[in-house]
Amino acid sequence: MKGYLYLFLILVACCCSSCFQIVEEINLSDNGTGTVNLTVNLSQSKTKVASILLLDSVNGYKVPSKQKIQKEMDEVVAYLKNSKGITNVSRKLDLENFVASVSFSFNNISNINNISQNVLKKLKVNAISSSSYSFSPVTHVFERNYAHNKEALIQYNKLKPQVKNVFKEATYTSIYRFELPVSVCTNPLAKVSASKKAVMVRTGMLGLINGKTNISNKITLSK
Amino acid sequence: MNFLTKLTLTLSVIFLVTGLKAQDLQRKIPSDALVVATLKGKNMLELMSTNEFNQTFLGKKILDKVSRSAKNKVNQVEELGFNLSADFYYYNQGNDSVSYHCLLAPVKNAGKLDELYTSSGLKFNTAGSWRTYYNQDSTELTRWNENILYFVKGEGKTTYLYPAAQTSIGITDTAMVAADSTIVDTVAVAAAYDTREIQEPAVRKTKATKTKTSGAKKKGKVHSKKHKARPARKKPVQIKEEETDPTEAVAMADSVAAAPAYEIDNSYSEQLAKKKAVIARCVQQKADDFITKGESGSILDNKDYVNSTDQHAEISVWIAGLDRLIGGYMPSNRYFDGKSMFKGYGSVVAKLYLEEKNIKIGTAMHFDQDMADVFKKVNKRKLNKKFLQYVNEDKLIGYMAYAADTKAYLEAYPKIISRFYGSTYGDEIEMASDLFSLLLDEEAVSKVVKGDGLFIFNGLSQKEVSYKSYEYNEENFETKEVTKTKKETLPDFLLMFSSEDHRLINKLIAYGVKKNFVKNDQGYYEMSIPKSPLALFFTLKNDMIFLGTNANEMAQIAGDHYVGKISSRHKKMLNNANYAAYFSSKKLAGKIPAEEFGNTAKVEKANKILTSIGDIYMKSDPIEGNAISGEISMDIPSSQQNALKYLFSLIEEAKK
Structure with missing residues (x-):
């Protein structure tokens, strides 16, 4: 799913100079099936985005039109619908508030591992990080392995200073919900909910880009 | 860039020097200088004493840098050996291949300068009263005696990328390299003057085969006049570089030019070294000319320059012709050749006045008659007086007003464009201009937007x-x-x-x-x-x-x-x-x-x-005559003694 995030990041970097939010939610059942909901929220910068969308390019970057954004989202949805183990794909695009979200169901968490890379490849965007997910219904261990890619920082450093500002206030939120309570959670940034059935990590985008923040996590559920 | 170069450049924007009268130094500036900048040391000292300057952030920074380089504590700018109450000059001179940045500073105590170089471990040559220091690749040269310090830095222009120039010095870094090795020698001719008795600038050893093919023809782009005096005979200071006889370098260049493209070593550093070797020779020639040519062909023979001088300005900059200056830095290729964005723009003057109550920059731009006529018509319109009823000084923070005659501008526009494209697209521009006038009713447009x-x-x-x-x-x-x-x-x-x-x-x-x-x-x-x-x-x-x-x-x-x-x-x-x-x-x-x-x-x-x-x-x-003048000024608070001290206090406050 990180691939999607970067796709949107690039879009954001192309067209605004204020902050944004990325929210990734995964609901996982005991049998390994589940749902994903990914949201990119540019609402806090909607004034700037609205005015920038009137332009052809800004800071030397081409500004995508609303039609282009809609078309690319449709292409992503079409790709997801044809992906193995992925069903119930839907998308929401609120161009009033500039909030975009994609949700779908999966048969196995491993189904989403290669999707992000392939979607980015399809959109001719180089993937700049890699994440893989696994869950064992036997051991009840959910794992997210996140590997920072130096390319992310290289690409970031190539951006113009005013575009870099986009990432300073940007946040990334990741929420995993389970049917069973969490007994162990390894990431020190993670917070466990009162019900013990959800884990949340909230961090700044800049930390992910420069590799200072690691969002890898190993969550063991009670049996 | 070594510290002395930095120092010299810094000095041009602060103040320093004595020994010679200001007039004498100015006379050494050649008549074909493109840009001349003057810094009036006396005026500056009237605004701020050297003791006060030593205590400013800039004074401390300079003294600290010099002290560290010289490994010897320098406490005041007077110890640098310059006459701070005289005038300092920067000028730019160039041809189609090399641009020269030159500084002239009056020296009060050459011994102190010698000491600074010596204690910094920078070796210089002495010939008669002149001392000469070269940077590592000899593209910068500093020469001084008891009265004057002369610094010159040579910069290669993009014309070096011309196939002819490339071939002549063996540069092959673009696909434009001419296959014809018999192409006329241009840059190498700079090295063709008799160099055996003068200092030889650094030339990196190349792998090229030393087989002479053809003699260099002396009709190049670079100055190549024989010098008369050779004040220093020792080789310049070099680090890890092998020296070679410049005449041999010419031979090398020729042989490289004659070699098939696939035999040429394309490494960037080698190409760069070849370019620098040519520039170094040009710099040497320039420095020799400075001594031997005396005061003939001085900038003081240029009436336009003389008229621009102002004893009251602390700093003044004179540009001989905007068209010439910009043209000298424009890439030479089919897109720019024959075109000039500033055709018709003449000399430019800018003067900085640091006064008791304000800081003022006065500017003047001169035009040829055609352009002046255009501006006279366009600038005929004045601001609508009724606008002033809607200005509320109690409320406003700033304003910007502009008045031009839309009709005159629209009528002049095709003419300006045709001047820019010159003869390259003359016919096409003329047709486009006619079409422009045909489609546009200038009179009607000017009624909707008056300008x-x-x-x-x-x-x-x-x-x-x-x-x-x-x-x-x-x-x-x-x-x-x-x-x-x-x-x-x-x-x-x-x-x-x-x-x-x-x-x-x-x-x-x-x-x-x-x-x-x-x-x-x-x-x-x-x-x-x-x-x-x-x-x-x-x-x-x-x-x-x-x-x-x-x-x-x-x-x-x-x-x-x-x-x-x-x-x-x-x-x-x-x-x-x-x-x-x-x-x-x-x-x-x-x-x-x-x-x-x-x-x-x-x-x-x-x-x-x-x-x-x-x-x-x-x-x-x-516009008045053929010149448009402008002014930027800033009031200074009444608590400040003068503009110079105010500027320093402002920068020091911003640095906190």
């Missing part, structure tokens, strides 16, 4: 805007979409321009009202901008169109009860100039929302700086 306008900046305001965000419950981090609010900072302005013919504008308004883009209020209109917190209002009144962000102000304009307030100073500036601008940072202080800075400390610092900056005025007067 004068006034923009008044009244400050900043904040408006609350809503946005979507998320909250997560503690129980299971369920996401809930919530609406939050934040403040956005928006500009508050009023723009007005003259228009006689409102038919098109009235139609646009009627269309906007019909499509709900425009809302008709009492006598004025509100524009609806989707998703924008910025409200825009406009109205038409007495052949003027007003556009602004304040509804009350617009209602007052529409209702004819706007109360303005303008002083005679601003009235005079707006009435007389073709371009006028004013900005008061003091009035802006305290009005920038804290959110824009992030924290209180930054807000306080910004406000402190804004408060300490005086009011800024800019204006451009109508």
